[in-house]
Amino acid sequence: MDGLQVPLEHVLGLASLLFALGLTGLMVRRNILFVLMSLEVMLNSAALAFVAAGAHWGQPDGQVVFMLVLTVTAAEVSVGLGLVLQIQRRFHTLDIDAATRLRG
């Protein structure tokens, strides 16, 4: 891809759009699986922003942070999916609004 110069503004705009979409999904969906997917989208958009910044400066740091985000995502998904199984077992539904035992 030598010589291809993508405007940074457009890449970051794409990241922002993805983030907004993920946020909408997080706020709208009641199914906990979709909530996790929304989180994935949001993390991915953040990673995109990092990589884009790294590409702007021609430095590897953006990709390093992308790998760290990847690690966080992996850990989060593994625990999150475990929680999905627990919720299904205890409440017999995937409705996240059913798990309100922390109500004040």
Add this chain to the structure above:
Amino acid sequence: MTDLLWLIPALPLASATLLIFGSQWWGPRSVAALGVGSVAAAGVCVLLTILSWQGAPLQQTLWTWIAVGELSAGVSFYIDGLTLVMLSVITGVGFLIHLYSAEFMSGDASYARYFAYLNLFVTAMLTLVMADNLLLLFLGWEGVGACSYLLVGFWHFDAANGAAARKAFVVTRVGDAAMALGLFLLFREFGTLDIQALGSAATAQWEVGDPTAVLATALLLGGAVGKSAQLPLHTWLPDAMAGPTPVSALIHAATMVTAGVYLIARTHELFLLAPPTLAAVAIIGLLTLLLAAFTALCQNDIKRILAWSTISQIGYMFLGLGVGAWSASIFHLMTHAFFKALLFLAAGAIIHCLHHEHDIRKMGGLRSRLPLVFLSFLIGAAALSALPLTSGFFSKDLIVLAAFEAPGIGPWLWAGAVLGAFLTALYSFRLVFVVFFGRADTLPDRQPGPAMAMPLSVLCVFSLAGGWLGIPVASVFPTAAEAHPALWVEAVSIGLPLLGVAMAYVLFLGRQWDASGLVESAPGQTLFRFWHAGWRVDGLYDWLWVKPFVGLTVLLKSEPVDRLYGAVVALCQFCHQQLSRSQSGRLRQYATVMAAGVIVLLGVVWRAAGG
């Protein structure tokens, strides 16, 4: 003879202690023997002291009571002519009243308690008059107050008696607080409370009319006014008649209430440096004697009449002190102790023989049925009215004439005093005529026994002849110029009491002039009720102090300050409830709120970045 001095207060104290701690071991006979005997023994000690007295003041220090920093007060006695007069009155009249009580109180369930209190009172009173420093005097002063409280409320099963006792205690407390402040002031000024040292130091340090002197003496006067039931702290004395009649005779006529007079006489060197206070003493005395005389005229309870007359007579003593007739005042104190004790004891005999009847309208015709009591009462009333040749005549005449000689307002003081004397004669003989003459409504069921008759007889003699006794106070007080007023002044002074007697005869016995129409009329009734209620001073105090205080306590009972903090608590709880409602446990809601927070935060960043 100083060896015997300590025995004078110690004997009644020992008796009181024995009676308090050993009351269950003694029968009534031994209780009476102990109670009466101890005062008699103290009286003998006083008599021996008088007989061996050389004219010089005696002093005796038993031990150092308090020594803190500069303050050093000893349990030490100072005996001069004034003290001897007081000692004689206290032990002499006290002994007679104790003797009388032995019969009057017989059959009472708390016979031993009565004599214990009475002995304790005598101890405190003796301490008061013998003290050589004001702190020990104050100890006796508070001691007599406490005993007065205990004895007024002696029959404490009746709540009204307890209320009267409380009133007596609390009202005198007002004066005592003033007196304590006066003592603090004197100590601050001179560093000592020794009476003789104070006198000389004050004379050396203060000019006549020094403001500090006026303040200090005014505070002492406050104490005297409270204890001696003078305006404006006189309201407790009529209610104090709730106690047994001998108690009224001893404490509320002969001894304790004259403590104020004694205090002023004892500290006269200070008062001489404060002419404004001295004038206040005279004016308080005059107002009190007139107010009390009018009130006494409208009472129907035999003991209350005598109580108001006591207030009135102490007013004469204050008047005498105020115009500088020191020895005349002390003389009147002594004669008043005789005839007022006699009157109270005679009234007690009537009450005793008439089933505790107090209302004079239900009495009558007792002249022939209780002849000794009649004679006693007649002599007492004559002395009280200052009829010529009785003891009261000599002492009161001295005061009245001295008042006339006083510079400035003298004639006005004199006019008030003789008007008071006229009223005194009027209400005294109203009492005599209503109780002992006329129709017999209630019949006595017994006669006073020897233990009651003997004190009456002795006091009759003293009331008649007490005026011829000399009192050895010339060395104590500055010599006053002999009063030589015009003849008409003397004539009016002597004549008005006689006129009062005559008027009482016309109104209440001969009934040549029926004043009932005048009394029944609307203004007459209003005036009568006003005077009957003691010029409504009680109501005024109730309105001025008691009601606001009770209102305040009711207000404070509901804890208004706590409500403020309660409001803070309620606010916190309200906020807590509202905030915990936001804690719904719904994850999506939290996410939404976080999104809103991020929006706001980004907005702030944008503004800060200069967008």
Add this chain to the structure above:
Amino acid sequence: MILGLFYVAAAVALLSTAMALSRTNAAHALIYLIMSLLSVAVIFFIIGAPFAAALEIVIYAGAIMVLFVFVIMMLNLGETGQIREREWLKPRSWILPGIFAAALLAELLILENGLSGTTTGVAVEPKAVGLTLFGPYVLAVELASMLLLAGLVGAYHVGRSFLARDRGVKHQ
């Protein structure tokens, strides 16, 4: 020409993400999501991060999404799940989140507005990434390994009783 490829990939990413998050069937949504990730991988490649692109495909689309697939299979939601999803996704429930997301997006775009830079056009090689990762960022690598260990333990603990129940062993 290749720059046009970027915009195509971006459009595919946006569209597939939107589809993924609005599906009622979880399996379908997952396929859309994988598609979104793959297009982001293409974008990574275009802007000069081939190593990141590879990782995006291998770990994101490969490993993590497979985890989702496993879970969906274990849950076995079926037709009733879809009906319930449709009940939950009423049009009304989109209003407030939509407003919030739009507001946030607007703010982000405003803040990004006026950035004039471009990517360098030169790929950062995996070797450079590896050197940086184990050079200045070695501590972050250690932390990441700790995090992964914690995730491993947490996932095992949370999922254990579910697995145990399936084996017929009573735990609690």
